[in-house]
Structure formats: structure tokens, C-alpha cells
Amino acid sequence: MAMTYVQKLLAKACGQATVEAGDILELPVHLAMSHENAALVINQFNEIFKGTGREPRVWDPESIAIIFDHRVPPESSKTATNHKKTREFVATQGITKFHDVRGDVGGICHQILPENGYVRPGQVLVGTDSHTTTHGALGAFAFGIGATEMAAVWALGSIMNIEVPGTIKVVVNGKFPEGVYAKDLILNVIGLLSAEGANFKVIEFHGEAISNLPTSGRLVLCNMAVEAGATAGVVPPDEETVRYLRNEAGVEDDLDLFSPDADATYDQVVEIDAGKLDPQIACPHTVDNIESIGGVEGKRINQIVVGSCTSGRLDDLEIVAKILKGKQVADGTRMLVFPASWRIYTQAMEAGYLADLIKAGAVVCNPGCGPCLGIHQGALGDGEVALATTNRNFKGRMGNPGADVFLCSPAVAAASALTGVITDPREVN
Amino acid sequence: MEKGKVVYKLEDDISTDIIYPGRFMATVLPTETPQFAFFDDSEFNQKLTQGQIPPGSFIVAGDNFGCGSSREQAASCIKGYEITVIARHFARIFLQNSINVGLRMIICPDIEADEGDELEIRDNKVWNLTSGESFAINPLPEARQAIIDAGGLIPFARQLLIERGI
Ligand code: SF4
Numbered sequence: 001m002a003m004t005y006v007q008k009l010l011a012k013a014c015g016q017a018t019v020e021a022g023d024i025l026e027l028p029v030h031l032a033m034s035h036e037n038a039a040l041v042i043n044q045f046n047e048i049f050k051g052t053g054r055e056p057r058v059w060d061p062e063s064i065a066i067i068f069d070h071r072v073p074p075e076s077s078k079t080a081t082n083h084k085k086t087r088e089f090v091a092t093q094g095i096t097k098f099h100d101v102r103g104d105v106g107g108i109c110h111q112i113l114p115e116n117g118y119v120r121p122g123q124v125l126v127g128t129d130s131h132t133t134t135h136g137a138l139g140a141f142a143f144g145i146g147a148t149e150m151a152a153v154w155a156l157g158s159i160m161n162i163e164v165p166g167t168i169k170v171v172v173n174g175k176f177p178e179g180v181y182a183k184d185l186i187l188n189v190i191g192l193l194s195a196e197g198a199n200f201k202v203i204e205f206h207g208e209a210i211s212n213l214p215t216s217g218r219l220v221l222c223n224m225a226v227e228a229g230a231t232a233g234v235v236p237p238d239e240e241t242v243r244y245l246r247n248e249a250g251v252e253d254d255l256d257l258f259s260p261d262a263d264a265t266y267d268q269v270v271e272i273d274a275g276k277l278d279p280q281i282a283c284p285h286t287v288d289n290i291e292s293i294g295g296v297e298g299k300r301i302n303q304i305v306v307g308s309c310t311s312g313r314l315d316d317l318e319i320v321a322k323i324l325k326g327k328q329v330a331d332g333t334r335m336l337v338f339p340a341s342w343r344i345y346t347q348a349m350e351a352g353y354l355a356d357l358i359k360a361g362a363v364v365c366n367p368g369c370g371p372c373l374g375i376h377q378g379a380l381g382d383g384e385v386a387l388a389t390t391n392r393n394f395k396g397r398m399g400n401p402g403a404d405v406f407l408c409s410p411a412v413a414a415a416s417a418l419t420g421v422i423t424d425p426r427e428v429n
Numbered sequence: 430m431e432k433g434k435v436v437y438k439l440e441d442d443i444s445t446d447i448i449y450p451g452r453f454m455a456t457v458l459p460t461e462t463p464q465f466a467f468f469d470d471s472e473f474n475q476k477l478t479q480g481q482i483p484p485g486s487f488i489v490a491g492d493n494f495g496c497g498s499s500r501e502q503a504a505s506c507i508k509g510y511e512i513t514v515i516a517r518h519f520a521r522i523f524l525q526n527s528i529n530v531g532l533r534m535i536i537c538p539d540i541e542a543d544e545g546d547e548l549e550i551r552d553n554k555v556w557n558l559t560s561g562e563s564f565a566i567n568p569l570p571e572a573r574q575a576i577i578d579a580g581g582l583i584p585f586a587r588q589l590l591i592e593r594g595i
Contacts, residue, residue: 024572040457040501048586059595071455078455130499130522146501146526147457152586156595160585161572195442196493200521229493231521286442373451394444394497399452401469 002261004167005236006202009141012256013124021166021267027159031063031118031140033127035109036070037147039082041128042089044151058093059157065097065118066090067109072101072368075376107341107367110134110223110309114215115343117249121237122256126153131309131391133226137218138245139237139257141202144226165202165231166267168193172207174275179426181319182217183311183389183409185209185272186224187280191290192270199229201267204260209274210235215244216313223310224391227287236260279424282407285395293412299422301406302384304329305398306413307338307365308372311389314344314351316410321353323414323428329361330420336378338365362417374399387422389413431550432558433485433513437473438544441491445523448495448503459530462502463509477510484511489542491516495523501530508532515540515548515555528573529582536567 001018003011011019013028034041049056058064066086074080083101090098099105099112106112110131113119121139126132128150135142145159153159170189176182189203203225210218218235225233235241237257245251279293306312306320317339329335337357339345345367348354354364365371371378372390379399380386386398386405393405408416411425418428453465467473476482488507494516495503504526507514513533517540527534537555542548546559554563569577579585589595 036454037457037500043458044583047583048590050587052587052590054590054595076455082455082457128499130497132499144499144522146499146504146522146529148501148529148582149525152582155586155590156593160582160589161575163570163572195496196518196520199493199518229496229520373454375452375454392444392446392497394446396444396446396450396469401447401450 002263002265004202004264004266005204005234005260006141006167006232007164007264008258008260009122010164012122019164021164023164025162025164027124027162029063029126029153029158030123031065031125032150032153033065033067033109033113033125033129033132034150035067035129036079036082037128038066038086040147041150041154042086044148045154048151048155058095058154061094062096064095064154065113066095067099067112068101068106069108070369070373071375072106072366103342105342107343108309108312108369111313111340111344114138114219115249115341117245117251120251120255121241122258126150126159130226131223133230133233134219134223134309136222136225136232136234137215138241139234141232141234143232165200167202167204168198168268168270169204169206169266170270170272172205172209172272172274174209174273175212176209176274177277179411180277180279181409181411182213182220184277184280185274186221187282187290187407188272188277189270190224190228190288191280193228195227195286195288196229198225201230203228203230203233205233205235211238215240216315219313220310227391279409279412281412281422282393284393284404284406287391287393287407293422293424296406296422297424299406300385301333301387301416301420301422303378303380303386304333304335304413304417305371305378305386305388305390306335306410307340308369308390309340310391311410312338312340312344314347316389317344317348317353318351319410320414321356323411323425324360324362324417325356327360327418329417333417333420335362335417336365336371337362338370339367341367371398387413387416431485433487433548435489435542435544435546435548436482436486436512437488438542439488439490439494442493442496443490444497445495445500445503446497449500449506454500454502457502459505459509462506466506466510482510482512486512487548488512488514489540490514492518494519496520501526504530504532524570528569528576531581534569536569537564538567539564
């Protein structure tokens, strides 16, 4: 039976020769990630053990990762107390992949996992965060789950009763034109599929433009696959995957590399010519409300946000710093930059990017989710408009249901910071 | 036999940011989340918190209800009022979370109902007693039936823990 990438992965993980879409599996988990919501997972985990006469013990302390990122440093005593309880739990259970609020190891979970070599091709990776799809960029089957589901994973080491998903194949031919990036591609795909077009499915990325895309760009694609409703996004591993894992993530052990069968059955095939793409903008209040930049150019922006688990990596900061270097953020517009991890922050500092951004008038925040959620940093005023490189523009995102959020690539954000209105980066030099 | 009124009518793509705004995410316990349900619609939130919505009432929504974040508070906050959500379709993580915490959901792709309508769930259909129409119910994911039958994932996982001697 010919299989898609994720079907092959699931068959291997379950020790079966084949699986088919619709099969129901108990799926062993290789890596289980949580962030601040570990506080709720701990509560539900303890509930599971109640009345069993057993001490609550996680199935494998080395397969659990906990990263504080959503509200760091804590915005409230409530969060600080949740952090404290989680730290105590980590110590009691001996959880090894713990990233506290620290400049040496901290950052956003979806950057911390890849850059520390925790993610491998062939893994089953679950996280209590919907953007866990990000890790499909390295060939893992990675998807978001809720806190109670995670509590059961911590106890049992597997996801109970999951259905093998169908797959949508997205083939991206050609080369990206100047000023057009992975972010524009994924916004385009979400516009084509709609916000629920891939619900309960996997999006598998193929084609020349994907082969040539570095892992940083693949992370963007898989990160936002969930905005089309997908369970997971995945790029079948190739030479670039191996390069990233060996050179950037320090992975030394053997890798399990495999490809989907050429004659696998897909629910849908979407072909895109990267060469024909323009910069894309997601307009309020849904991510699938996509316009080419020409349709929204000139829109006045109060706050530019660059960063997040989507577009806060070193190459993103490089693009933005190059556009802003020696220039100024427009009067009446404020610009916030939050790198995806402290490692990236340090690299951007050493490369001089942060200095360029600060001198241009940007405020560089600490790595973390910060303005993406608008809980304790970068909230918007009533009626204000933000242009952000993040991944969601739902009403109330960034802390104010009375504000508008537009989404774009780092290049569009930087060009627009200079003018104070939505600006095509191809028109700025 | 289950009867109740539609107390809230919502459109497509209702995100978890609308159901349970991100700024309340530090509140996690299912006993504490209901106060922030639909917080940014102050009128409906007040009806909920002031006890004006009887248990067994219905929320009726369009496609892709619960899209966005994996925050389980979005399911537990509605569950706290013992409301049933009827939607044309649900987003995957929300559906899973609801099953896990025991929030009652009904997938009803053709549902037509307005606020104030009286609904009855009978014979695998939603009957709109006000309009006289009825609409077929789609089954919840078969894979999860055992968890639904167990009353949620916590009792289900507890049972497995005992059976497997973990
Ligand atoms: S940066 Fe935003 S989208 Fe990414 S994990 Fe944090 S809150 Fe979620």
C-alpha cells in the first residue's frame, strides 16, 4: 500500500507495515511539549492518578519538554505562581528538557525545540500549543493538543484513539521573486484552502521552491499550516534537514530519513508557482482573509510587530535590519521587535542587527510571546491598527477586540515601518 | 430527550480568542474559567455570570467553531455552564478538548436556528420546535467514542493506568 509521509511515519511509530487514512491508532509519543499551560496539565495529571493509590509519575521525564515563553518575565503574580509550581513539578519528576526564564536557554517553544536538537525526522511530537505544527519542518508528525490530552500523555506515553489523517499535497514550483518569502507563500496557501480547508488533514509540502528553502522558511510554512485548520504540516526530510540538524541544532546521532511513496494517495493536490507570488497580507479578523499587497497599500499603521515563533528568526531580523539601517521608523508609528529565542537575540546582537533596529527607533523586547498575545506587552489601543509578522489576527488578538491586526512578512513590516503605511518592500531601497 | 433554548447565535470561524480571551490564560482551573467565557461580549458574559442562562441551553454557531489556540479553557469555560454547543463544524483541537473535558457538542452541518428558538435533540436530529424544521446530526469522531462513553479523558486514562498497572 502506497503511503504519504505521515502515514509511513505513523506505521513505523506503531510497528505496523502500513496504515490507511481513517485507521484508529494508539500512538506512542516521542516528545511532549508544554509551556505556561503546564500548570493546567499538572492539575489534570494529578486528577488522573486520584483514587488509583499510585503516586503521580510521568512516563518518561526525558521525553517531556517545558518552556516558559507565553508570559515572560511573569506579567502577574498568578503567572509567577504558576511558573513556581511548574518548576517544583519539573524538579520532583526529573524533567530534563526544561527552559526557564533565562537569557542562556530561553525563548519561544517553537524555536527552542528545533535549535536544541530535540526534534527529529520520524518523531511523533505533541505540544499543548496549536502551532506545534511548526516541527513538521524537520519531518516530525507534530500537532497541538489540549492540556487534559497532555496529562494523559504524561501518564501513559501515548495519544489514545487517534485517527490517521488524510493528506493535502502542496507542490510549490519555481523560485521566489525578489521581496517574496516563505511567509507570503503560506499566507497564499491559507487563502486558497481557507481557514478550515485542511481541518483534520496533514499538509505535505513538495517542489523546487521547498527543496531550495532553508529550514527557517520551512518552519514558517509548517507553523501556519494550522491556520488552514491542518492537524499538521510536514516537509519530508532532505539534505537541508540533515544540514540544519547537524550544523545548527548539534544533532549527532543517526537519523531516520524516509520519503513518501511516489504513488501515495492524496485527498487534494495544490500546485503553486512561487515565481508568480506577490507579498501577501492577511486582513482582519481571519487569517484566510488574504489580499495581495496592492489591495491594501497605503493603510495607516500604528504599531509594527516583528517577531514570534513564525517570523522572529535570524534571517527575518537580518532582512528587517537591512531595510531599516541608517533610517528611521515613521513618526506616529511604533515598532516592536521580539526575537524568537535568546540564542537568536544574541546572534542578532553580535551581527549588529539589534543596534541598527534600535537606532532606527524600534523597541527590542525580550524573546517570548510578548506582543503576539498582547497580554503584557505591546497591547493595542482602541481603534488602532497593527501590522505584524505573527500568525494570527483574530479579533482580540494583541489584547484588544477593538483593534485591527494585519499579518505580513518581515520585509513588508520593515518597509511599512519606514513609511507608517502598508508598503511594498520592492518599492523601498 | 433534551430540550432547551438557543441563548447565543454565532457566525463562522469563532476563535478561541473570542471564547476565552488570551489575557485570561493565567487562569487555568476548570472551576475558575467560566467567569471569563465570551468576556469581550459583555452582555452575554454578564448573562452567564449572573446565572440568567439555564443549564441545558444551546449555543448555535457556524463553521470552524473553536479555531485557533489549543487553550482548553475555551472548552472548560462553556462546560461550566452545562451549555451544549451546536455548530456546523468544529475545529479539530477544540473538538478534541471538548470531548476530553466532557463539554457536549453537536455537529449539525445544516442547522438553522435563531436566538430564542426552542430546540430538542431527538432521534439523531436537532428539532427546531420554533420553526418546525429538523436537521441531521453528524456523529462525533468514532475514534473518540470510548472516551465520550467514559465521561471524558481523565476517567478514561485513569482506567487504562489501572488496567496496565502503570
Ligand atoms: S509567539 Fe504567538 S503564536 Fe507563537 S507560541 Fe507564542 S503566542 Fe503562540
